[in-house]
Amino acid sequence: MEESVRRPKTWEELKEQYGGLDIQLAENCVEYALFLLTEYPNGGGARKHLATLETIRKAALELSAKLTKDFIWQREEFTLSIKHDAGLIYLHGVSDYGDSVEDEWLVVYILREISKLYPQAWIRVWDADGEFLLVEAANVTPKWLSPTMDQNRSWIHNGRLYIIPPDKSASYIPGPLTLSDALTNIKANPDSLFHSPRVEKEAFYRLEKYPRYITLSLHHARVRIPRKLAYLLHEQPKAVAPAVEKFYLRDAVGLKSIMLDSSSLHFPPEDFVTVSVRFTRVLYAQLYSQRFEPPPRWKAVLERAIGKSPAARVTAADSKLRLQAEIGMKLTCGFELMVNKASKSNSRVVREVSLLLQDVEEDGPESLPTDEEIKSWKDVDRDDDDSWMDVDFGELEKELGGSRGADQGSTSKRGFGDLNAQDDLRKIVSRFEDFLNDEAAGVEGAEFDEEESSSEEDGEGEIVSEEEDRDVSLDEKEFTRLMKEVMGLSSEAVKGKSVQPQPTEAGGDNFDMEEIQKLTEGMEAELKEHGALSLDLAPKKRAVLKGKKDSDDREGSVEESGDDEEINVDYNLAKNILESFKGQAGTAGPVSNILGMMGIQLPRDEEDDSTSDGEGYPTNQGKHQSGS
Template structure:
């Protein structure tokens, strides 16, 4: 298991673990896909219990919770790591006192766990479901859960948080108690301070119901947790018949959950793994049986989209492609068997660390965090620290589903298989259930839009009746372009990847840069196209702000714009000189344009304003001025936008993308653009 160093500053409960070693500790290496959870027992009123008594209480609570979790997750298939808990009584947390100053304070004794969920985010939310059930069944127990994004429970409900809540002020203030989500309120006098876990638990114990979140926030979380009811949990399972070696089929009959690590091992295979697949020493292909296999949808999709052509010399004989269902069963069986073979080939004893990739990654992380300080390699102190690290790694790696750990389990099961079970599998071949349809793998654009709308809804900018005012519409476009993005962009000075879930909470985060002196889109040296959103925004707003200049015939005095005759002569001279420079180019350009447009009806396509400017007393009687009707920019903008949308037939395109980003929902009923004193019909388009 390739891992990245932990960023946590919480040492583990280990007698040999240094409490603070230049910021480094023996915390197990975790990847970015981790979810970390804490379960705190009922608060001790007198705080006089010693560590032995705390451990006794925690051990009793651990066994009770373990039995409860085993019952709830009996048929659950974990993608990577399982839900696991260990006892911690000596852990500490870091609290920021000032900008560059931290202090270490003890964490109350608790049960602690870390789970890597890999590509299946459902595991993270299933753990939240377990914590809800644990706190509901165990009075006084309080849980906390975070991931690489931090307090992801409130990030899920970012639209409904109180004004004081943001990623910084919510840190260590989100808890679960009695099956409800709690948000411990911040002090109005100090919104930047981080509340200690012990302080939060004390507040909760004094009034457990005081800090319950609003119904809107609770509903956001409950909507995700409803997926794990007994009825809906089966929707995430896909059953498929596969042609498997008898050894693989027998192991899966006993431990269906092993399908996940086997499929992941196959999908993540490397050239060394392929050597094991060509040998098939543990699961030869000669003796195979058809059996029904249960996958999570995530695992099944990964396996189906992992291309593989087995080596015929290995002994795999696949059905003809003219029998697609049989061919599918054979090829799936090959992929699953290769995954089991890869795991079995990597099985190692716990003490064998030299060739363990997980240990090497863990050791690199310790070195990078300064665990060995300035001790020279081979010195007595260095060797002692190394032994401590090895002892901790061996004791804790069983908590994580690394390949050597799973491979060892598979080999042990393979050596203890009962021949009776193999015979039963052959008998069941004739009565296997039909494979589930995998049509869910293909999602149309309409289905995707429906899913996104159901998840995030549509922001209504206009009346449900479908009527819209053209001026209001163009105003909304301008407002939309003026809005500052709610997502963090890329800092040119310090590139940082920010999770979209966290960044949606960071209001008023500016993405805008000064408009550069370059085109909106231009080919880059690698032939890719770059896009400047600010330049695009500026051009669109300039277009929307365009107005027909009014003739200034109503001036009370022909000399009112000039202070004296000298100014008038100077301005006339400047205008004349300017005209002389551009007259020839402009005339040629205008003449050419007039010739081209005279053959078209484009002039009739523009909607004109019905408002006439009243003739002023003393105004010159020019027919062209009198009959002139200015173009209605608002109506034309909206009409052209609607025409563009209709031409896309509901598909993706500039108009639909812009309208969707604005939160405008398009329907199928009739809408009309209301211009002054007229209606422009926009059939079958509604906003």
């Protein structure tokens, strides 16, 4: 009988079995490698090389442990190990960050800090999208750099980002570098490496909030859970991540064990205590947002949570108690699903929880902490404000208008969303405005490197008549200015320049620009009168603006409204971008395409209640999910 083929268990075995093919990195994973290019002229190079790598590895893990002492990784934490591959010896690691993209950027931050501590280190980091640092800086990268040739070209060294440029003397089109060629290039020509502060700033833009964001990304919430679970969470608080993921990715088969009333549960809904549980914002949002039909044994618990009959009036305090019971139910069900599959898990934390649970079940309820002992736990009553999940559109308008700095004395103490959402939205609006105000762009729209040679590649294609060109001749700058005014952009947003139409070629038919101007102003006046260019303004404010417009018309001049006008333009632009993206329903469209060209990817929106199937089962989310 032919011997069966053994299935590979590790990444290295998989590559070896398939002949060293370049296998695509799994989705939601970030991979990184650290190389030393130090020469050892006095012999003993291999031994010294290994010793230095081990020193760096220990220092990196200590740094990671120090920075993330109270942090909860979504799936896998930062790790490094010595690797031998293709004649190279280096440090290597892979981390699965799941739905928390911020975990990926935390890994990048740790790597950059390591490069500062050890200037002899050269570090690469990439994910399923390839060189994602260059993707992040795509708006400012040099023209010669493209996704078809950027592999192994971006490196972190001494806290900076360096790029290996193509060989200028080569007569062929540059392609991706092999790892060996990249290291050889760095050794031979370190002075030829490309470093741009502008590119570096864009690539490392998301690192500016670290390390303070490590603490800000945590959320403490009071929940009502069984005493046994409270004890396990106190002993192993990082177990909340795999438990939430089990609940978030639950399926009908796994739910059978907790939906049947006769099931023997590890955490039955009894002997409840109310304690504070530490989540990350992503984990808490995943629990909070899930619609879930309570198991039979939990329905009575939820009804008793507020201690009132269903017909009684529910107060804000009652709603808070109900929320604590619901979050506690979801968390308990997640732990139930997790320990049921603990024997098949590769997670060290899950295995430790399983062993701890076995000890508790063997020792009996007497081994669990009493109420007095629970009260002595650190932060046992801490309950953080969850308003970071809400968006205040008034605050959104101020943030986009840049007026927060001058309004520090305001009674408003928070902005819209979290810091990450605020930074991303400002970045989107800023890039869109730069895009619209690009004086170099013509009527053909944005131009890209790939299009520069299109006319040469077409060969003997279409022949456009010069007579036809003259028939449709118009001034591009004037046309662009008029279009921006129709879109609602003020003269300030168009840099306050009134461009006079240029004379066209003799013999051609000219547009009557004065008539177009009058028509445009009439359209704009009509739209403003009906509020079409002032989205979501309060009725009172809209009436004031309308009265101001009428008064200005009588005086024969139109005045701009200053800073408030700028805020409304930004607010409307941001709102239109987000609504247009949502209207694409997850498919390709103009907004996602333009944002992609700017190096920005928006997360998919949550399903509306009206489109829910009512079952509350989660759907697989894309990589770039917000919520950190």
